[in-house]
Each structure stands twice: as C-alpha cells, then as structure tokens.
Amino acid sequence: MPPQCRREAAVKRYLLAHDLGTSGNKATLFTVDGELLRSASVPYDTHYFNNNWAEQNPEDWWRAIVESTRAVAENIDPGEIAVIAVSGQMMGCLCVDEAGKPLRPAILYSDQRAVEECSALTEAVGAKELYRITGHRPSASYSIEKLMWVRDHEPEIYARTCKMLHAKDFVNYRLTGVMASEYSDASGTNAMDLLARRWSGPILDAAGIDKEKLPNLVSSTDVIGELTPTAAREIGLTPGIPVVAGAGDGVCAAVGVGSVKPGITYNYLGSSSWIATTTVEPIFDDAMRTFVWAHAVPGYVHPCGTMQTAGSALSWLKNEMGALERAAARTTSSPDRSRSLRPERTDSSSSPTSSGSGRRAGTPTPRAPSSDSPSSTRGPMSCAQSWRA
C-alpha cells in the first residue's frame, strides 16, 4: 500500500464491518479506538428443499448489505470511514458469470446434495491425503464438491461459470467490481493446499474442476479495490473507500476474540459450539476429528473442532423437561433467561425443514451497543463437521 494511503487511513475515524451470516447481515460501525458505535441487522431467507438442500439468493445478501449500511451510516460523515471489511458464511458455492451475475442461487455450507461427488473425490484422492493437503476431511459440506455437483447436474451453468465465489467475495465484487477470494474462505473449499496457500493441482485434477473457475487468492488484509460510484450510491456512502478481502466468519471470530498468536484458544458456545486455537504448524488428528483453517494472520493456521449440539441440547432439555420451571418463571415475571441460549435458527444441526424462515427484511433497526444481546445474524461458524464421526 502506498504510504500516502496509510497516512490517510490513520486519521479516519470509523471501521465498517459486515457479518454476512447464515440468517442475515449485520453491519457494525466501530471507531478506530475499538468502540462499537452502532449495528443494524437485516435478515434474509434460506430456501430449504429436497430434504437437505439449502440455498440463498445472493441478491438478498446485497439488499441486506445496502439496508444495513444505510442504517448504521445515517448522520455520519462517510468521508470518515477508513475501510469496509466483510466477514462471510463459509463453505458455500456461488457460480457467477463474467459480469459477476449469479447464474443460480448460492448453495450453502449446510446443503448436503453433493454426497456422490464427495465419494468420487475421496476415492480419487484418498481421505487422509485430502485431509493432509487441505486440513479438512472430505465432505459434501465443502465448496468443491458442490461445484462438482453443478458441473454434473447443471452443465450449462457450469460452462457459463466464470468464477465460483464465496458469499463475502460476491459482496466485495458488488462493492468494488473486483473478483477475488482469500485464504481463509479458500481453506473451506476442500480444494486449497493449506500450507502452500494455493489451489491444489492434484485435488482439482481429481475433481475434474477447471482451475480458471476459481478466484485468485489474496490475503485477508489486502485492499482488493475501492467502493465504486455505483455501489456508493446504492449503499449511501462515498466512492473510493478501500475494501479489504475480508475473511470467513470462523476466522473473523478468531481475530475478534484475540486468537491471533500461537496458543491463544477460545471456545464458542452457542446453539452449536467449537474450540479453536492458533498455531504455526497445522494440528492434524489421526482420526481427522479436528480440522484446520488458514488464518487471516499471515504465517498462522487455525485448528478447530466442533460439536453441533451445545446450547441447542440445553434448550431441548429446558423445553422438553422444564415445563413447570418455565411456567413458574412466567408467573414470577422474572426476565426470560432462556433467551441467552436461544438456538440460532439456521444452525446446520437443526432440522432444515423446521427452521421456518418466513422473516423478511423490514426496516433495519439500528441498535445501541449491548454486551449481551443475541445476534440475529450470527450463525455458528460454518463448520458442519462435528468431531464425533
């Protein structure tokens, strides 16, 4: 980055972050001193069908970005925004054409249609070898298996696919006109060589996927472009604001919690849960129970293990067996403590068909910073791989 740009950024006051989750987008405006000024969430629908398929409309993502940005940026000087950074749901598959236009709905991480493709890839590469190269065991949850599915079942869409993008990459493209991805999301495709930080030739050959259809990879902190005049008009900001490549949501959470140096470990306990840490060398488990992301911090990786039922198990217990207690709680009008463990709706562990997603964006409601308000958009880290086989 030119020194001039650095100086300029240092005097600006705000950082605009987006958390493009599985059930909505949350825009948050921070000061460079770390103070959370405002946030606004805009939900979007997930289309569940065929038992275990899950898709979203990328135009809904963009609409959520537009509405939430407008809500948090109201009455502030957009010239004071130093940067825009997007965190995104991981392991999805969005096929776009040369103009960045989606060719079909985005296939989400929780979508399990690509089982046959996963078997074919596993047979060709070997599960252990794929785990060693990518840091992840083979699964229909990952992007490359989904892209194989598109190739086999929707060949005309595959033929027209210029790039396969992740959710935040699509938003970044809309903001800047630049198509790119970065290492953390790429480490959730089952197709990136984790240590070399590039697309794995052997895996792509085995998968029969054209490397040209995968985006160029940069670092999370690389400025991929600037806000275009068109995008600026839509989201209500001024053109020229730098946009970084950003990272997948699990890796953003690691940075946010301070797991940016070796050994700093954290435990997320929501409806699902995981334990993750930061290391220089990947931690490979012989039984492949844990997996490894590329970190947003150069030179590090982010080993992680998940369990799909945590708070949701407690909620189940409370709901199934705690009827008397709940009734008592209502009559004594104590605050509803159950809110704290309310399952986040679109968790992959919950039955997709029961996750009614009739919510539609209304007017986004900016809210004051709160230390404990449950996020409406925060899906669990998009890890579909419980450590228990």
Next chain:
Amino acid sequence: MEGVTLNLSYILEIFRERIPIREITVIGGGAKGEVWRRIMADVYQAEILRPNYLEEATSMGAAIIGGVGCGAFDTFDVAGRFTKVVDRTLPDPTKASVYARSAQLLNDTYDALKPLFARFGKQG
C-alpha cells in the same frame, strides 16, 4: 452442560497433545452463566476468560482485518481495544480426576451406543 463440556474437552485434548493450553476465552450465549463457566474451568482445567461482548467477535474480527488492511492498525493484536475480559474463573485442581473419570465413561458409553443410533433413527 457437563455433557456438552466433556464432549468439547476431547477437542481440547487433541490440541493439547501438541500445545499447552492454560486459558480459554469463552464467547456465545453459553458464556453468560457463572455455573457453566465454572464447569468449563474444572473440566478443561484451564482458566476461563469471559469478555464483555459475547456475540460481536465476528464483526470485531472483520473490523480488525479492515483496520490492519487500511493501515489504521499496525498489528492484529488489538482485540483488547474492542472488548475487555470482565471475569476470570480459575480451575479447581481437585475436580480434574472426577471429570477425567466422567469423560472416559461418557466416551465409552458413546462407543457402546453408537451401533444402536442408526436403529433408533429408523424407528423415528
């Protein structure tokens, strides 16, 4: 809560074969309860840190990545500006053996029941 925590402790043990882990920051709704944090401290035998913000880590991480990218921050190690540790729970060393026994029992129970899970599912 103990069952969930014991299950998670296996992940920790995989990591601990390679690196020492003496403290763990906990976020998400489950971090709110003092009882659960006490269970975590004793099961993990690690100090449990509870930050003031429990649901904002992802947004803060994105903001930090952006801040490093545009030059506002020189380092990634600025999470302390965004969120503060407001509670620390120390492990009780006398509980270690109790939970180690429970963990083994839970694992053996799971392995013993595993062949039956598919049959439960079919009856659904």
